[in-house]
Amino acid sequence: MIFVSNLFVVSDIHGHLKQFEEILTHWNPEDTLVVLGDLIDRGPQSLQVIEKVIELNQTYGDKVVFLKGNHEDMLLNFLNNPTEKQVHYYVNGGLETMQNLLAQLPDTTSNESYPVQAEAVKTHFKAQLEFLATAPTHQIIGNVLFTHAGFNSEFATLDETTEREFIWIRKHFLQANKTPYVNVFGHTPVSYIHESNDVWVSEDKRYIAIDGGCYMSGQLNAVLLNYDGQLLEIYKVQ
Template sequence: MLKSMRSILGRKARKPSLADAVAPRLQSMPLPEQQTYVIGDIHGRADLLELMLELIDAHIGGTSAVNPQLVFVGDYIDHGPDSEAVLTRMRELHESFPDNVVCLMGSHERMMLDFLADPATRGPRWMRSGALETLRSYGVATSDLEESPEFDAYPKAANALRRRLKKSTLDWMEGLPLSWSSGNLWAVHAGADPGHAMEAQTARVLLWGHPEFDSGPRSDDIWIAHGHSEVDTPRVAEGRIATDTGAWRTGRLTACAIRSNGRYDFLQT
């Protein structure tokens, strides 16, 4: 996958023309410094991830993109059947293209890490959020966790998951960033508090959202691309770019391809 990306990363940027110098900046649109692909929540659908990489590869090859950026907004695990495969692929992409592939932490990755740190306390919430499918993808038995689990079922499952989860993958997950930015475009998992600068957002807000996030555009011309909240149709409006189309149940994984001139396309499996 991403067959054309290695050659594209080697392209030299063209020199700016006079037209570029005098062209007005469309400050009402997202303006990343390079062509950027923001990919929504994957939730264990390794099959859709591979399809999306093919779509992105074809889209990059059909444009004059220089140094394109891929940003995944988190929630790689849970609900879908192949969380282990998705995590492996995410790490592989990041390590193969460290300057061009960003993997953000999502709320489900945070829940998994919290479960491993404190299974008895954090286990019930994660189990209600699609964790059984993740555990099964790692070969962890889940029968003791269904219906009314005993107190010690959560520590047992956590120990089993730790034995099957590579430490290098766990370390990689713990180091996932909460945000990424370029130009006036920011990517986060869930949302942001419109009353605070992006640099001042808390981890809780970036991972779980804010009640006023959808109230209207920010006053600082910042555009925020995000996942977390499912939408029937992806949209770009009022400073927000929604990309989570419920891939795990709908089969529709979405990416927003945003050019440095403010134009954008949606790619969808």
């Protein structure tokens, strides 16, 4: 486990570089930056957001933690099986990401078949895709469990949670959190939890949901916690 003074957390940027850079103005680089996945899809600058997180990771090392989200998972699955996965990926925002990536390649690539496009992307963006593919699905820092989506809250330990559940699960917060940790998560837009785009905190303060639905609402949220999981500050940009 990593113990630090404070933790600055953001999630579900979805290709919105401007909001991401604006929210980062509230981050003190002496604190750990935790990005809870879904850098990509639905927004116009997925590649630039990926490269921004890579740049931060290279500059600040383990002060920057990135977790894989379900949209990173969908991109990787599509690139490995474009014929079968294209419809599902594109209808969930992947079209915008592929347009963004293909714009960096020769013009003729966009006219090729999906398998040829996928191979070109895999070849040209090998380092960026490796960064996404090797990211963990969850991280415990101090008394805080960071996940993109959540965990299997039927259990008091994380051993029963699959890798897929960490990035895809829904409605885990409807059950009491039996683990020793405060869970901070994205994935489910908070407007689906409490009819607001602002950060949601459960009554017992054991769950903190931060996905402001940036791709729908234009609002990107961030929170500052200490390593005990106490919420210190809430930030938002619109």
